[in-house]
Amino acid sequence: DAGITQSPRHKVTETGTPVTLRCHQTENHRYMYWYRQDPGHGLRLIHYSYGVKDTDKGEVSDGYSVSRSKTEDFLLTLESATSSQTSVYFCAISETSGTDTQYFGPGTRLTVL
Amino acid sequence: GENVEQHPSTLSVQEGDSAVIKCTYSDSASNYFPWYKQELGKGPQLIIDIRSNVGEKKDQRIAVTLNKTAKHFSLHITETQPEDSAVYFCAAKDSNYQLIWGAGTKLIIKP
Numbered sequence: 001d002a003g004i005t006q007s008p009r010h011k012v013t014e015t016g017t018p019v020t021l022r023c024h025q026t027e028n029h030r031y032m033y034w035y036r037q038d039p040g041h042g043l044r045l046i047h048y049s050y051g052v053k054d055t056d057k058g059e060v061s062d063g064y065s066v067s068r069s070k071t072e073d074f075l076l077t078l079e080s081a082t083s084s085q086t087s088v089y090f091c092a093i094s095e096t097s098g099t100d101t102q103y104f105g106p107g108t109r110l111t112v113l
Numbered sequence: 114g115e116n117v118e119q120h121p122s123t124l125s126v127q128e129g130d131s132a133v134i135k136c137t138y139s140d141s142a143s144n145y146f147p148w149y150k151q152e153l154g155k156g157p158q159l160i161i162d163i164r165s166n167v168g169e170k171k172d173q174r175i176a177v178t179l180n181k182t183a184k185h186f187s188l189h190i191t192e193t194q195p196e197d198s199a200v201y202f203c204a205a206k207d208s209n210y211q212l213i214w215g216a217g218t219k220l221i222i223k224p
Contacts (some may be wrong), residue, residue: 004156042119042202042214058211059114072171090156097210101147104156 003027003041004022006091012111019078021108024093025071031094032074033102034058036087043090049074050097081112115207119215126224132193134218136203137185146186146207148177150199151217158203161188172221190220198222 003026013019017104023032031050035043035058047059055066063085065077078085091105116139144165148171149157163170163177170177179186180211192195200219204212220223 040216042117042216043204043212044212044214049210061211092156099161101159102212104158104200106154107156 004103004109006089006105006108008059008108009106012112012113015082017078019081019110019112020040021076021080021089021091021110023076023105025074025093026091027103028071029093029095029099029103030071030098032068032077033094034064034074036060037083037086037090037107038087040073046076055080081110083084084113086110086112088106115143115205115213117203117205117213117215119142119203119218121218123219123221124214125221126193127224128193128195130193131169132188132190132197132220134188134201134203134220136187136205136215137183138205138213139184140205140207141181141184142208143205146177147177147204148175148188148213149202149204152199160201193220193222195222195224 005024007022033048034046044060046064049055050066067075089108092102094100094102119136147162150160158206161177163179174191176189200217202217203215207213
């Protein structure tokens with residue numbers, strides 16, 4: 001298995017609070033991604049990074065921000081959590097973009113009350 | 114932008130029978146189509162992929178076919194086994210080189 005960890009694995013928080021999810025990789029892959037997974041929607045890309053301090057938006061980026069200060073770490077922040085952000089969040093990595101295999105972390109289940 | 118539709122949402126087959134999951138895509142410029150398998154409580158894992166210059170690809174009991182004219186691709190699993198029970202996702206690479214995912218198919222293998 002690719003060396004990808006996510007923390008925390010489970011979190012319950014209240015509406016309006018900030019939340020930060022962490023993804024850590026040991027593979028030295030250039031690309032890192034944050035997805036959310038909801039029933040009936042498959043996986044939807046939130047943000048991705050193509051290098052240290054290089055990030056871009058995905059299809060559902062509103063309400064989320066990201067940072068990547070080191071190759072191995074990619075942080076996802078919900079500035080003010082809402083109930084619509086209750087979801088399972090997956091981090092993924094790949095050596096290149098496009099046709100390269102994406103390796104996924106174990107996921108973080110976030111509940112916003 | 115790219116849109117991917119996946120059917121069926123749930124598929125139940127008898128152990129030993131074949132299973133077929135179908136996806137359609139909208140962007141004729143898409144040229145990469147992976148399939149991922151997600152087991153309960155885990156992240157998705159690539160099981161097979163196909164590029165647009167190929168019509169079919171096989172790997173043991175699984176195969177993927179691509180029809181570029183009709184803009185659809187399918188996953189075929191033969192001689193299904195209990196360990197094939199999982200959720201399967203198709204995806205297509207969009208013009209920004211990112212993957213657009215189908216909604217998933219829950220495959221149930223009945224003993």
